[in-house]
Amino acid sequence: MGGKPIRITEFDLNRLKRLLQEAQYTEYRNSEYLDRLGMEIDRAEIVSPQDIPSDVVTMNSRVCLVDLDSGEEEVYTLVFPENADLEQGKLSVFAPIGTAMLGYEVGDIFEWEVPDGKRRLRVKEILYQPEASGDYHL
Secondary structure, three states, X not given: OOOOOOEEEHHHHHHHHHHHHHHOOOOOOOOHHHHHHHHHHHHOEEEOHXXXXXXXXXXXXXXXXXXXXXXXXXXXXXXXHHHOEHHHOEEEOOOHHHHHHOOOEOOOEEEXXXXXXXXXXXXXXXXXXXXXXXXXXX
């Protein structure tokens, strides 16, 4: 995180900012992950939902990632915390990997700290992006 500029839609930005404000009154309030999400949002290029390229990870996108160390592929849908369900592959934007992949595009590599070092993933494919499908308010 913190490297290449990322892109976020205006619609996602507004919801994420509201979520970050509300989180200040929950158990997440002292979370470093919220701070990281805030920093990612602050450095993002903001675009309209209609103008976001179809290869950018937006909220509610279904994404295929490749672990660069193991070669394993993982598929996640990036969701808001209330919709998170790892058994269904629904990953919260509050989770470290969720924050890390937001706004990146196909081919980009991102990394983040885990307890035993760093994890490096590449965005292999976006299987579904709401905006590319004309769903501008998901």
